[in-house]
Amino acid sequence: MSGSAGNFDEMHNADGTVREAYASYCSWFDEQKTALLKRKHGEAETNFRKTGITFNVYGEDEAEERLIPFDMVPRVITAAEWRKLTRGIEQRVSALNAFMHDLYHRQEIIRAGRIPERLFRDNAAWLPNMVGFTPPGGVYTHIVGIDLVRTGPDEFFVLEDNARTPSGVSYMLENRETMMAMFPELFMRMPVEAVSDYPRRLAKSLAACAPKCAQDKPVVAVLTPGIYNSAYFEHAFLADQMGAELVEGSDLRVVDGRVAMRTTAGYQPVDVLYRRVDDDFLDPLTFNEDSVLGVPGIMDVYRAGGITIANAPGTGVADDKAIYSFMPEIVEFYTGEKPLLPNVETHRCADPDELKYVLDNLAELVVKEVHGSGGYGMLIGPTSSKKEIEEFRRKIVAHPENYIAQPTLSLSTCPIFTKKGLAPRHVDLRPFVLVSPDKIDITPGGLTRVALREGSLVVNSSQGGGTKDTWVLKD
Amino acid sequence: MLGRTANGLFWMFRYLERAENTARLLDAGLRMALTRDLVTAEEEWRSVIATSGQRASYEAKHGTYTGMQAWNHILRDKDNPSSILAMFGLVRQNARLARNAISGELWEAINENWLVMKDQLARPVGENRVLDIVATIRRAGTLAHGAMAGSMLRDEGYHFARAGTFLERADSIARILDIKYYLLLPSLSYVGSSLDTGQWDQVLRSVSGDRAFRWLNAGQIDARGICEFLILDDRFPRSLAFCHSALRETLTALARLHGHEGQSNALMRDSDTHLTGLTIEEVFDQGLHEFLVEFVSTNSAIANAIADDYRFLS
Numbered sequence: 001m002s003g004s005a006g007n008f009d010e011m012h013n014a015d016g017t018v019r020e021a022y023a024s025y026c027s028w029f030d031e032q033k034t035a036l037l038k039r040k041h042g043e044a045e046t047n048f049r050k051t052g053i054t055f056n057v058y059g060e061d062e063a064e065e066r067l068i069p070f071d072m073v074p075r076v077i078t079a080a081e082w083r084k085l086t087r088g089i090e091q092r093v094s095a096l097n098a099f100m101h102d103l104y105h106r107q108e109i110i111r112a113g114r115i116p117e118r119l120f121r122d123n124a125a126w127l128p129n130m131v132g133f134t135p136p137g138g139v140y141t142h143i144v145g146i147d148l149v150r151t152g153p154d155e156f157f158v159l160e161d162n163a164r165t166p167s168g169v170s171y172m173l174e175n176r177e178t179m180m181a182m183f184p185e186l187f188m189r190m191p192v193e194a195v196s197d198y199p200r201r202l203a204k205s206l207a208a209c210a211p212k213c214a215q216d217k218p219v220v221a222v223l224t225p226g227i228y229n230s231a232y233f234e235h236a237f238l239a240d241q242m243g244a245e246l247v248e249g250s251d252l253r254v255v256d257g258r259v260a261m262r263t264t265a266g267y268q269p270v271d272v273l274y275r276r277v278d279d280d281f282l283d284p285l286t287f288n289e290d291s292v293l294g295v296p297g298i299m300d301v302y303r304a305g306g307i308t309i310a311n312a313p314g315t316g317v318a319d320d321k322a323i324y325s326f327m328p329e330i331v332e333f334y335t336g337e338k339p340l341l342p343n344v345e346t347h348r349c350a351d352p353d354e355l356k357y358v359l360d361n362l363a364e365l366v367v368k369e370v371h372g373s374g375g376y377g378m379l380i381g382p383t384s385s386k387k388e389i390e391e392f393r394r395k396i397v398a399h400p401e402n403y404i405a406q407p408t409l410s411l412s413t414c415p416i417f418t419k420k421g422l423a424p425r426h427v428d429l430r431p432f433v434l435v436s437p438d439k440i441d442i443t444p445g446g447l448t449r450v451a452l453r454e455g456s457l458v459v460n461s462s463q464g465g466g467t468k469d470t471w472v473l474k475d
Numbered sequence: 476m477l478g479r480t481a482n483g484l485f486w487m488f489r490y491l492e493r494a495e496n497t498a499r500l501l502d503a504g505l506r507m508a509l510t511r512d513l514v515t516a517e518e519e520w521r522s523v524i525a526t527s528g529q530r531a532s533y534e535a536k537h538g539t540y541t542g543m544q545a546w547n548h549i550l551r552d553k554d555n556p557s558s559i560l561a562m563f564g565l566v567r568q569n570a571r572l573a574r575n576a577i578s579g580e581l582w583e584a585i586n587e588n589w590l591v592m593k594d595q596l597a598r599p600v601g602e603n604r605v606l607d608i609v610a611t612i613r614r615a616g617t618l619a620h621g622a623m624a625g626s627m628l629r630d631e632g633y634h635f636a637r638a639g640t641f642l643e644r645a646d647s648i649a650r651i652l653d654i655k656y657y658l659l660l661p662s663l664s665y666v667g668s669s670l671d672t673g674q675w676d677q678v679l680r681s682v683s684g685d686r687a688f689r690w691l692n693a694g695q696i697d698a699r700g701i702c703e704f705l706i707l708d709d710r711f712p713r714s715l716a717f718c719h720s721a722l723r724e725t726l727t728a729l730a731r732l733h734g735h736e737g738q739s740n741a742l743m744r745d746s747d748t749h750l751t752g753l754t755i756e757e758v759f760d761q762g763l764h765e766f767l768v769e770f771v772s773t774n775s776a777i778a779n780a781i782a783d784d785y786r787f788l789s
Contacts, residue, residue: 051579052571052586227571240575251477262478264631264785265733 008152009424010075010414021076021473024190034421037072040182041417044070047181053174055230068171069466071416074179075427075448079475082193082444085156085431088341089146090440091331093433096163096318098334100140103317104130109333115326118350122401123323124371125164125316127279129286133303135312136211137437142310143202143274144433145169145447149344150412157344157409159428161327164311164319165276168447168467169432170234173198173241175469176445191474193444199241201434201441206242206272208436209308213258214271221245221261223252223275225293235276245270249277254297259307272308273298279313321404322348322370345407349400358405359396362389365405366457367396380457382408411457414468416450426451428459429470444472478786480573481635485781487569487585488639494562495616496647497527501549502609503681507674508542515670520545526654529557546605551596559612563592566619577636578626581619588615631732637725638781645718646774648705651678653767675701682713702763703755715770716750722777723747729785737784742777749773 011022018026045067048054054065077085102108103120110117120126145166147159176195180187203220210218224235226248239246251261252270260267275282281291286299301307317323323330325346331339347354347365358365362381369377379392396403413424431446448468449459459465504523508516520540524533529548532555537544551560567589570582577585592615595608620640627633655678675698679685688696688704709716726743730736758766782788 049590050583050587052582227568232571236571236574244575245477245480246575247477248479251479262786262789264476264478264481266786 007410007424007426008150008155008412010150010412010427011422021078021081025074025076025186028186028189037417038419041072044072044178044182047178048174051174052233053170054233069452070175070178071450071452071466071468072179072182073415073417073422074469074471075414075429076471076473078473082472085148085341086442088156088339089431089433089442091335091337091340092146092158092161092327093141093144093435093440095327095331095334096144096161097138097140097435099330100312100315100318101134101138102334104314105132105134109330112333114329114333115323119320119322119326120317123317123320125279125314125320127314127317129299129303130312130314135209135302136305136308137209139209139310139435139437140312141315141318142206142209142312142435144435145430146341146433148341148429148431149409150427150429151409152412156341158327158341159344160321161324162319162430164316165278166430166432167231167234167276168430168449169198170237171467172432172443172445172447172470173237175447175467179469190471193472193474195443195445198432198443199238201443202238202274203242203244205434205436205439205441206274206308206310208439209310210271211305211308213306218271219269220272220274221247221270223247223249223273223277225249225277225281229276231276238274244274247273249281249291249293249295252295252298254295254301257301257304257306259295259298259301270307272310274310279316282309282313320370321346321368322350322401325404344409347405349396349403349405354405355396355400358403359393362393362405364408366408367392367403367405370402370404380408383457408457414448414450416452416466416468423454425454426457426459427468445470476576476631476635478788480576481631481785482782482787483569483573484576484632484635485639485787487566487573488636489643490562490565490569491585491616491619492640492643493647494559494566495613496644496651497549497557497559497562498609498612499681499683500526500647500651501546502606502613503677504545505542505605505609506680507677510673516542522654524548526650527557528650529555532556543602547599550600550605550608560592560596563589563615573632576632578622578628580626581622584618584622588618591615631729634725634729634732635785638722638729641718641722641725642774642778644713645715645722646771648682648713648715648718649767649771649774651681652702652705653764653771656763656767671698672696678705684711684713687711699755699759702758706758707750707753707755719743719746719750726777726781733785737780739777739780739784742773742780746773746777 011019011026013019048067048070054067099109109115141163143166145162145168147162148156149159150156172195206220207218220242221244222235222239224232224246226232236246245261247261252259255267258269259273260269277293280288281293283294283296283299284291285296298307299313302309324343325348327343328339347358349355349358358367365381367379379389381389411426411428414427415422416425427448427450429446429448432443434441448470450466450468451457451459452464452466500523504519507519511519517540520542524530524540524545527549533548536554548555548558550558552558555561567585570577570585574582591611595611600608623636655674675696676685679688679701682705684705688701692700704711704714706715708714709720711717723743726740730740
């Protein structure tokens with residue numbers, strides 16, 4: 001078995017031989033009885049269902065909680081590959097933080113003419129309240145998920161920077177637990193880097209960003225919109241693993257200039273709030289006044305240095321696909337180096353020449369909404385009908401500034417386990433990055449998302465994608 | 476601990492206990508129905524529905540009382556917000572709310588219970604399955620309590636869980652006793668008759684007290700003895716005295732953890748004073764119904780005081 005024609009396959013070389021990273025895995029796999037593997041596959045699903053590792057789907061009454069399909073063939077990355085990725089990610093994440101500090105202060109990158117002013121002026125995630133304010137420790141994006149795709153042995157591209165509220169880390173951890181429970185012998189054969197200390201690293205990284213008023217042991221809490229949120233399981237899981245409180249907006253209020261949570265013994269101040277609610281809902285006094293998810297007055301406390309909010313409000317400005325297209329310039333401007341991890345070539349429809357190119361080549365391109373997420377509101381030219389393409393064309397012409405376009409990359413594939421044996425499917429990778437004032441910490445592993453339908457490029461869980469365990473090998 | 480989390484734990488265990496007691500009541504109803512003629516069976520189903528507090532939702536749908544309708548209503552009816560299936564849903568929802576205050580084992584037990592109940596109650600329940608399902612529900616409670624006993628930290632969360640359990644249990648037992656006394660017998664002339672004794676026997680069975688009671692009373696059954704057993708015998712884990720003693724311990728532990736006593740401790744003390752040294756003759760002198768009504772209302776006052784003392788909601 002080998003990868004589909006023309007795509008790089010993580011497990012096999014073009015000639016069908018097994019790649020070095022997978023040598024041990026494949027020799028183990030060949031020893032296994034298919035019937036047993038099939039049974040284990042079923043068990044994995046039962047296990048996820050039992051432990052309640054589900055995500056909620058909005059607007060579906062019956063199946064309101066769903067499992068993200070799990071595939072039991074790991075995605076393997078060698079130590080050398082990982083080192084390279086790590087350097088590229090560190091560079092990119094430092095640049096992102098420097099960029100946000102600059103945007104909310106002197107805006108030198110704009111004065112230097114490297115990016116146009118409209119990029120943030122038109123950006124809904126831009127927060128005037130953050131202008132001139134530096135968050136505790138100078139960190140804007142404390143938790144980052146960098147989405148990577150691969151097209152060849154040495155070719156990794158950044159597809160997206162999730163600088164706002166990247167999710168999925170609980171799946172990284174639970175996928176590993178499941179794999180260790182199912183195939184302990186594999187972990188004895190292969191030297192796989194541990195991911196299980198992510199919650200401890202997260203707790204440490206967040207504590208290191210505590211405001212000056214915090215005590216020796218900063219109080220960290222996770223803010224969730226509540227049990228109906230699609231990622232509630234992850235919020236509860238992370239709070240549990242960090243030994244932190246899981247709070248909702250209604251548990252918090254401003255008391256004596258601090259944000260405090262209502263405990264059975266009265267109000268207790270929170271130093272660091274890992275919030276999983278969007279900026280708009282964070283403070284009804286400052287943003288959306290109808291919101292009940294946030295805390296009235298939290299922005300005033302924040303600006304007075306009474307609490308750390310992670311990620312910082314206004315970080316979404318760097319999460320935008322229009323900004324993405326300028327990331328090579330941004331990395332160079334703040335680090336003085338060429339980007340180690342390239343962007344996918346991106347055409348900005350706001351630019352008249354680029355727009356013409358995009359409209360002329362719609363059938364070959366992927367077009368994305370600048371502010372869209374979760375795989376919604378996009379056009380995948382090669383797999384769309386003429387009618388769909390024409391409809392999308394009208395949308396682009398009406399608001400070109402809302403769209404970017406990228407060539408369809410020949411994304412790498414990694415085999416999944418199917419009833420008929422191994423079969424290649426497209427994958428991407430989201431490593432999780434933690435930022436504190438003096439450290440960028442990347443957990444060796446990440447979430448590999450996989451398109452479960454043959455030939456499909458869409459890996460989003462909301463669009464029927466699944467996940468795999470990601471193994472970074474030790475040298 | 477967050478007030479909201481404490482509230483979640485308290486109610487999680489109240490609903491769990493309520494589901495279990497409703498199943499026990501159903502069990503008693505089934506046994507009665509199996510040994511009676513059709514007319515009395517109808518009366519007994521009426522009392523089972525009334526005791527479980529589901530008369531309004533039942534009568535809104537059904538004009539007559541039959542076993543099949545009654546148990547399906549109690550177990551799974553979508554229009555019955557107090558059905559056992561709905562309660563298991565609430566148990567799980569509260570467990571999700573308090574997810575990081577309970578152990579993984581307890582969460583898995585609760586989640587599994589819910590999956591099993593959802594599956595077993597997916598379609599109407601016929602005569603051949605109902606006893607099995609009732610047994611599954613009782614086991615679900617045992618599983619959750621076992622997981623809690625074996626894995627949960629003895630911190631305030633544990634005490635909120637126990638407070639919910641024993642408040643609800645005391646409440647259920649008081650209601651079962653009251654309904655026996657007031658609804659079941661067609662008239663007072665039946666007191667002491669075989670019908671009366673049979674019903675007391677089912678009451679005992681519904682709280683799994685039949686064997687213990689017979690052991691203590693050399694096989695004899697009478698109303699006075701059973702009331703004394705279920706109200707005052709603090710050796711039996713489903714007597715009012717036992718539940719209140721457990722509740723007192725748990726409230727004392729909470730006060731110690733918080734460094735001060737609240738209104739709930741004061742009310743608890745009043746209630747203890749009232750029950751201490753009480754004899755069953757005094758209960759009957761006051762009137763069993765009057766006694767039970769007062770007990771239920773004290774219980775509910777304690778529950779409200781706990782919510783206030785520990786800032787469940789505000």
